[in-house]
Amino acid sequence: xxxxxxxxxxxxxxxxxxxxxxxxxxxxxxxxxxxxxxxxxxxxxxxxxxxxxxxxxxxxxxxxxxxxxxxxxxxxxxxxxxxxxxxxxxxxxxxxxxxxxxxxxxxxxxxxxxxxxxxxxxxxxxxxxx
Amino acid sequence: xxxxxxxxxxxxxxxxxxxxxxxxxxxxxxxxxxxxxxxxxxxxxxxxxxxxxxxxxxxxxxxxxxxxxxxxxxxxxxxxxxxxxxxxxxxxxxxxxxxxxxxxxxxxxxxxxxxxxxxxxxxxxxxxxxxxxxxxxxxxxxxxxxxxxxxxxxxxxxxxxxxxxxxxxxxxxxxxxxxxxxxxxxxxxxxxxxxxxxxxxxxxxxxxxxxxxxxxxxxxxxxxxxxxxxxxxxxxxxxxxxxxxxxxxxxxxxxxxxxxxxxxxxxxxxxxxxxxxxxxxxxxxxxxxxxxxxxxxxxxxxxxxxxxxxxxxxxxxxxxxxxxxxxxxxxxxxxxxxxx
Amino acid sequence: xxxxxxxxxxxxxxxxxxxxxxxxxxxxxxxxxxxxxxxxxxxxxxxxxxxxxxxxxxxxxxxxxxxxxxxxxxxxxxxxxxxxxxxxxxxxxxxxxxxxxxxxxxxxxxxxxxxxxxxxxxxxxxxxxxxxxxxxxxxxxxxxxxxxxxxxxxxxxxxxxxxxxxxxxxxxxxxxxxxxxxxxxxxxxxxxxxxxxxxxxxxxxxxxxxxxxxxxxxxxxxxxxxxxxxxxxxxxxxxxxxxxxxxxxxxxxxxxxxx
Numbered sequence: 001x002x003x004x005x006x007x008x009x010x011x012x013x014x015x016x017x018x019x020x021x022x023x024x025x026x027x028x029x030x031x032x033x034x035x036x037x038x039x040x041x042x043x044x045x046x047x048x049x050x051x052x053x054x055x056x057x058x059x060x061x062x063x064x065x066x067x068x069x070x071x072x073x074x075x076x077x078x079x080x081x082x083x084x085x086x087x088x089x090x091x092x093x094x095x096x097x098x099x100x101x102x103x104x105x106x107x108x109x110x111x112x113x114x115x116x117x118x119x120x121x122x123x124x125x126x127x128x129x130x
Numbered sequence: 131x132x133x134x135x136x137x138x139x140x141x142x143x144x145x146x147x148x149x150x151x152x153x154x155x156x157x158x159x160x161x162x163x164x165x166x167x168x169x170x171x172x173x174x175x176x177x178x179x180x181x182x183x184x185x186x187x188x189x190x191x192x193x194x195x196x197x198x199x200x201x202x203x204x205x206x207x208x209x210x211x212x213x214x215x216x217x218x219x220x221x222x223x224x225x226x227x228x229x230x231x232x233x234x235x236x237x238x239x240x241x242x243x244x245x246x247x248x249x250x251x252x253x254x255x256x257x258x259x260x261x262x263x264x265x266x267x268x269x270x271x272x273x274x275x276x277x278x279x280x281x282x283x284x285x286x287x288x289x290x291x292x293x294x295x296x297x298x299x300x301x302x303x304x305x306x307x308x309x310x311x312x313x314x315x316x317x318x319x320x321x322x323x324x325x326x327x328x329x330x331x332x333x334x335x336x337x338x339x340x341x342x343x344x345x346x347x348x349x350x351x352x353x354x355x356x357x358x359x360x361x362x363x364x365x366x367x368x369x370x371x372x373x374x375x376x377x378x379x380x381x382x383x384x385x386x387x388x389x390x391x392x393x394x395x396x397x398x399x400x401x402x403x404x405x406x407x408x409x410x411x412x413x414x415x416x417x418x419x420x421x422x423x424x425x426x427x428x429x430x431x432x433x434x435x436x437x438x439x440x441x442x443x444x445x446x447x448x449x450x451x452x453x454x455x456x457x458x459x460x461x462x463x464x465x466x467x468x469x470x
Numbered sequence: 471x472x473x474x475x476x477x478x479x480x481x482x483x484x485x486x487x488x489x490x491x492x493x494x495x496x497x498x499x500x501x502x503x504x505x506x507x508x509x510x511x512x513x514x515x516x517x518x519x520x521x522x523x524x525x526x527x528x529x530x531x532x533x534x535x536x537x538x539x540x541x542x543x544x545x546x547x548x549x550x551x552x553x554x555x556x557x558x559x560x561x562x563x564x565x566x567x568x569x570x571x572x573x574x575x576x577x578x579x580x581x582x583x584x585x586x587x588x589x590x591x592x593x594x595x596x597x598x599x600x601x602x603x604x605x606x607x608x609x610x611x612x613x614x615x616x617x618x619x620x621x622x623x624x625x626x627x628x629x630x631x632x633x634x635x636x637x638x639x640x641x642x643x644x645x646x647x648x649x650x651x652x653x654x655x656x657x658x659x660x661x662x663x664x665x666x667x668x669x670x671x672x673x674x675x676x677x678x679x680x681x682x683x684x685x686x687x688x689x690x691x692x693x694x695x696x697x698x699x700x701x702x703x704x705x706x707x708x709x710x711x712x713x714x715x716x717x718x719x720x721x722x723x724x725x726x727x728x729x
Contacts, residue, residue, distance in 0.1 A: 004566050005199050009443060014247055020239045020456055022232065023509070042298070043229045044511050045238065047459040047621075054614060058515035059222055063302070082169060194505030201501050205720035205729035206543045207528040211521055214501045218517035225510040238510075263720045263729070313729075321727050444506070447566075452508025454632060455568050458625025 025074040026052035028060050031067055038070050049073070098126070147172045159360055164290035167233050175359055179289050180234040182361060183227050188245045189253035190224035192441050196260040197269060205263060212309050213266065219302045226298065230291045246446045254427065255338050257435030259397045264324075264331030267317050270310025272332075272339040276373055278303045280343065283369065288360035318384045325385065332386050333399045339377070341422045343369040374417045378408065390420050397436030474537075474594065474662065481653035482662055483538050484555055486597065487545070488651055488702055489585060490530035491556035494546055495710075496578055497523030498717060499564060500571065508568055519575070519611050526604050533596060547721040551711050552704040558646040561701070561709040569629075569636035572618045576637075577644040579611040580677050584670055593661040616681050623685025634687055645671070645694040649702040 023045040029038035041060040046052035052071040061069055080087060094100030109118050151170050158165065165171060194217045201217060204210035228238045244250040255273055260266060278300060285296035317328040344366040351357060351365045381388060389402035407420045429435070474482060500520035507513035531542035540548075559577055564570035586608055589601035622629045648671055657663040666673070675691045682689035699705050720729065 004447075005195075005444060011443060011446060012248075015243055015446075015450075017450070017453055019237075019243065020453070020460060022237045022239055023460065025229070025232070042226055044225075045229075045232075045509075046511065050617065051459070051621075054617065055511035055515055057610075058518040059225065059511060062518055079168075082166060191505065191510070198502075198505040201504060202498060202716050203719045205547065205723075207524065207531070207546055209729060210498075210501070211524055211528070214504055214517060214521050214524070217504045218514055218521075221505055221510055221513045221517070225514065228510070316728055320729075321724055323724055324727055448506040448508075451506075451566055452568060454626070454628050455508035455622065458622050458629035462625030462629060 023047055026056070026071040027074050027077060028052075028056040029070040029072070030056075030060050031069070032065060034067055038068065043074065044071070046071075156359075159288050159358075163288070164293060165288050166290045174355065175361075176234060178355065178359075178361060179292065180231055180236060183231040183234065183292055184236065184241055185251060185253070187224050187227035187231055187241065188250060189256065190220045190227060192245075192252040192256045192445065194220040194224070195441050195444055196256060196258075196437070197266055199260065200263065200266045203263070204266075209313070216270070216306050216309065219306065223295075223299050223302070226295045227292075230295055233291060242445075242449055246442060246449055248433065248442065251431070252441075253342075254430050254435065255342050256441060257430050257438045258334065258338050259436050261334075261398070262327055262331055264317060264327035265334060267310060267313035267328065268331040268335040270306055271314045272310075272335050272377065273342060274303055274306040274310050275377065276339050276342040278307055279373055279376075280369055283364040284362060286360070286363045314384065318386065328384075329386060330399070332381065333389050333391050333402055334393075334397065336381075336388060337391065337422045339373070340370060340419075341427050343367075343373065345424060345427060346421075371416055374419055375415070378417045378419070379410070388419075393426075393436075395436060475660075478653075478656060478660060478662060479537060481651065481657050482594070483534050484651045484702075485654065485657055485663055486530055486534045486537075488555040488557075489582075489589070490527045490534065490545070491554045492560050492578065492582070492647070493523045493530070494527035495556050495560035495713065496575070497521070497527060498713070499560070500575065503566070503571065506566060515614065516571075519614060522607050522611065526607070529600055529604070533600065543721075547718045548725060551706055551714055554704065554706065554710065554714075555651060555702055556706075556710075557649065557701045558643045558707050559640060561707045561713065562640065562643065563709055563713075567632075567636065569622070569632040570640070572615060572622065573633065573636040573640045575611070575615045576619055576678070576681070577640060577647065579608060579615050581644075581647045581674055583608040583612055584666070584674055588664060588666055588670070591664045593664075597662075619681050619687070620685045623682070623687040630686055633685070637682070637687055637689060641689060641691055645691060646698075646700050646702075648674075648694050649698060649700050651702045 024047070025043050025045055026049070027043055028041045030041040031038045041056075044052050044055040044059055046055055049071055053069065056069050056071050060066070106118075109121075113121070152172060155171055155175075158169075197213065197220075198217050201210065201214050204213045228241060231241060232238055241250070245252065260269060281296050281300050281303065285293055285300060287293050287296070314328065317324045347365045347367045348354065356362050357365070378388060388405045388408050389399075390405045391399045392401035394400050405420045407418055410417050430438070433439075497520045500516060500523065503513070504517040504520070505513065507516050527546070528542055531545045535541050535545060559574060562570070562574060564574065583605060586601045586605035590598050590605055592598040592601065619633070622633045624630070654663065658665055671693050678691065679689050701707075701710075
């Protein structure tokens with residue numbers, strides 16, 4: 001069809017058709033492996049959820065291996081406001097975090113146990129939460 | 131591939147804004163924070179970002195046209211698949227960037243209509259012709275290479291939705307650029323005819339690539355709003371220097387000659403001579419070169435480039451040809467039948 | 471797994487060429503839409519389907535190339551028009567009319583799903599395995615195109631009329647898909663191309679009619695006349711030579727070169 005690509009005649013001026021308006025936006029979440037969380041991928045505009053899913057499969061599902069997709073009408077997403085909605089508290093929160101205890105606990109153990117025993121014991125700690 | 135907004139993002143200084151809010155806004159920018167659509171920002175920033183994202187989106191979907199012409203002529207199955215996927219990516223980038231713009235308050239339909247009727251612009255580089263397969267190779271190497279350099283810096287910007295879109299786009303650009311390198315390497319290590327095809331295409335694209343980064347910097351570019359507000363993070367001339375430093379020696383190693391060229395109205399080269407200013411300054415590590423013809427640059431921006439009319443005509447054709455389809459799903463009784 | 475007797479090699483290659491050539495031409499036509507489809511999201515989706523068709527063709531050409539000793543690219547770009555085995559419908563241009571593109575895809579995708587399911591039962595294991603994988607992808611295509619038939623058939627008066635017109639025009643040539651290749655009965659007898667479990671044409675017609683009905687469209691399909699000699703035997707429509715001239719324009723500049 002290269003002829004059509006070459007031959008569309010330049011036409012200037014305004015469009016005769018009225019403005020069309022947009023389809024509805026849907027938010028897309030993709031899951032890369034079974035069991036992984038679904039992650040925000042982007043948006044598609046579509047007439048309804050089925051069409052949104054069809055579009056999302058080809059737009060956001062083909063960049064890398066992907067096993068599952070959710071689409072949600074954008075208007076269904078309600079969000080907090082960065083400036084006015086405080087989520088994480090200002091006061092000291094270390095009392096509810098493991099890392100609030102790691103140093104004092106270590107110091108206290110050291111007074112009671114040999115270093116190699118402590119090291120062996122600490123092997124089973126969930127270190128990534130410290 | 132993408133344009134990006136080096137061409138003419140004029141942002142007015144925000145005179146009538148609340149000084150306290152303005153100070154808070156600039157403090158956030160200086161702290162390297164990302165801004166989100168619902169955050170307070172000066173009107174000029176919001177308008178500037180919309181203009182920038184819209185221009186970028188326009189550039190993506192117009193950028194799909196010159197290469198799109200070659201999908202049906204790609205010379206192997208692998209190239210045919212790759213070029214289709216590449217042009218498809220441009221459309222995907224356009225879709226994501228229109229979405230960023232839609233969230234800033236303008237409908238996609240209106241943006242398409244403004245593009246077709248010439249009310250808004252797209253990147254200049256797509257107003258040049260791609261008459262041979264060699265041009266497809268050079269576009270993917272030089273222009274996508276330039277786009278990556280530019281977009282990497284745009285991904286360091288301050289507007290969250292645009293920055294996230296840049297990061298996503300850059301992942302796909304990496305494929306475009308690698309496949310472009312592969313095509314250029316294949317061509318330049320091919321037959322005599324292929325090497326000549328490569329050289330001629332290079333002559334057509336070298337200067338558009340240098341112009342890709344926009345006109346020479348205005349004085350104090352760093353202090354003007356686009357950079358002060360991290361809408362862009364590196365000046366045009368600095369990006370151009372990085373580009374030359376990377377691509378000039380690579381081109382020479384490929385056996386390409388860098389020419390200063392004169393073109394006719396159709397964008398075809400009618401005269402060429404070696405760029406005598408081209409040399410590496412050993413002390414700075416920078417290459418010197420002959421500047422592009424900036425008169426040509428502004429002539430093309432004003433709509434008088436070799437392919438401006440053709441590109442817009444095809445976009446208009448596509449818009450008008452697809453109207454009944456959009457109408458059917460927007461306004462018609464177009465739902466699917468109930469599941470059995 | 472059986473070893474293919476020598477006398478079946480050429481017919482088997484022809485059969486696989488029919489599948490691959492259909493897919494190449496359809497993918498070629500559809501890929502041209504990239505950048506120009508009616509909605510950006512559909513542009514992306516339709517381009518994915520076009521890439522699937524061409525990727526399927528490539529995989530099949532690779533098998534055939536092994537069978538008759540050539541390369542996939544030589545099969546795609548190096549043959550004359552009469553050596554192709556594609557059907558008339560995939561040669562039909564659409565001139566960027568979305569109704570034609572969708573209806574063409576509608577006839578072809580439903581047919582291909584049936585044909586691939588049949589090949590998936592082939593006694594030739596590599597072909598059966600490949601056909602099985604491709605059939606799963608064809609399913610995505612069928613769902614995609616069916617939903618467009620329904621949306622546009624049931625959309626506005628204008629969209630229904632445009633779809634009906636395209637459907638009528640293509641229904642006249644769509645049965646060309648069923649024209650047998652030479653010596654097809656021998657492949658069927660040897661179970662290389664196993665007999666369809668139910669009459670393939672009837673199954674196809676029923677599937678299409680049901681979707682057409684759901685879409686407020688009328689569809690009238692007639693089996694091809696057994697006397698017709700067409701694309702499956704190398705006799706093509708006037709649209710194939712210019713398509714090949716365009717597709718092979720660069721390849722022919724230097725056929726032995728790497729591109």
